[in-house]
Amino acid sequence: MIVIDTDAHVMESEETWSFLDPALYPRRPVVVRFPEDTSLGVFNAAWLIDEKVRLFGASPTAGERSLRKKYNLDSQHLAVPDERLKDMDRRGLDYQVIHPTFGLMNLCEDVALESALMQSYNTFLAQKCNASGGRLFYSAVVPFRDPEAAVAEIRRVAEMGSAVAVFMRGIEWDRPVADPSHFPIYEEAQRHGLAMAVHVGSGSPGMRQVFDHLRRIPGEEPFWPAHMKRLVGPISVQFGFYSLIESTIAADFPNLRWAFLEATGCEWLLGAVGSLERAGKMNARRLFDDGRVFVGCEPNEDLAYVTKRMGADFAIIGSDMPHQDEAAHEDLVGDFDSRRADLGDTFMAKLFCGNAARLYGIDPKPMVRAV
Template sequence: MQTIDADAHVLETEQTWEYMDGADKKYRPQIVGSPDGTGKDEYWLVDGTLRLKSGNVGRNTPQASREMRDVPTRVKHMDELGVGIQVLYPTLFLIPLTPRPEVELALCRSYNRWLADIWRQEKERLRWAAVMPLMSMEQTLQEARFAKENGACAIFMRGTEGDLLLSDPYFFPLYEEAQRLDITIGVHAANGSATLFNYYKYEPVGFSKFKLNCVGGFHALVMDRIPEKFPKLRIGFLEISAEWLPYAFTDLTKRFRMKGKELNRDFLKQDRIFVACETTDDIPYIVQKLGDENIVIGSDYAHADSATELMAIANLSNDQRLTPTLAKKIVWDNARALYGL
């Protein structure tokens, strides 16, 4: 089954934190009820702060599947959806969780070992993106090595990390290690900046908070020529659609020319940058403007938001706007290239 869901999810459970040991156990997140006592929602209590647990749950998926309590159930559902491989991204880590490096490290280490155990149960069909304790770069590099050795095909990053742009030199050791390990940087719709997260706390949806910051991250990486500094690095942008690409290309082109440079139409291919589209995107126009070798697609499996489309792979494969060759590129060839599969 030659299809790859480039962006699927797992929902963390108590099992996620079973891998904490020793002194780390005191940082284990706890599930608590609604502060108002209504019992309508569940929350994670993480380092003294409540984070909604029950808000973005794809109830059109089996609970045992979305929570990875039963891997065969997940694989069976993938078969029903016509999906050969899923790349698994986190849920809780889409937001900033703690200002303390030691807590972040404990959370990341436990999550990554949970995913490694899941991968061992289905190595051919389930690959994953590892979460990084980015407040400690040396620990980040160690986690990246563990992840590569245990089935990860990507390193999860958010559109903003702390108060730094993705092009900040602080991240250069990670990018260097990622290209050495031949593992992809997967920039997912998410926000790792407590400052920005709190700024948008009254935004009823996550458009500015989670998506537009990733577009800014894309712009910064291209503008600051990070792909040239790390010529083997692959970067993916997930769950922010691809409709914005022509706009970003036009803006970057003008800024390059102001510096006496040109940005080629095929810069995505040249820079090894991939973007996940949605079936509602004007895909023919996007590929006309920027080529067809760097567009992938994800279903957002296990979630229930504006980007979620459980049948995304099948729907795109049958999209009458696309040639069979283009559809195959998006659901298979390009995703293989993105993740080095």
């Protein structure tokens, strides 16, 4: 059985930014640390970027949250790709698609600096994935606020190899998926066979500002605005799906594939597609049938019912490695394989490999894992 993990992550380190233009060296991201007994708790490290302290989950890994994980730092950082491959082997994963952790929030306000940092990130990921023996792939980051620079970066990324998608949030800098300014990016991604990976995260400074006056309740992660985790996270991914279906994007870019990741699973599709069809938008179901739209699933969902209604060609799975939250699966294969009796071997083959291979354009081959 071949397993493609469609949603894993890198915890960015100083090496991630080592390809930054030397002229921008004074503005490079720098790690800052705090005592563990502040209101930030174990999230006691952040990046200083353009003179502002920025929290991106447990990135950087100098804080206690990352140091307590079951994955060593070389694996978290992808500093040594073989260390990530060992973690994958122990968990029965053959291939993995890597997404950023800084993508949980906006990187910085300066568009030119953001573009330069993204270029460094993409170069770093390309080199590490290229050294993995064809087992690691990644979603490239591009500056959506500068479509011309984004198009140029997609071309560069395609030449470097190992990229299979372009990363985005359901809202990019207060602009929805259907904003026409994004269309040149979609056209270039389609030209190079890259999917669009719409991932959980907060790409809307405007939405965050609405809640600036509130204080976090105990237990809320500090990198999300207070009381906003569900709104700016999974719901924004679902909004991205609505924005796609209710626009002309699918028709304008007929070969472009879409993934919607970490949106609490896939059961929400039933209500979403139903409401769209009641509104006369009948193309959503066809996009699933045609292999244009794929959605991450969770093992505790009623997948038999969902696939009866929506078909079985959209379902994909992700470990969220090395994150450790409600979206993470330490035993991704075991969690889903426990459903084999009620879902059947044919569906499981699509879930573990077939659908993800079509989404990302991966040609999977059986392999002998080290563990």
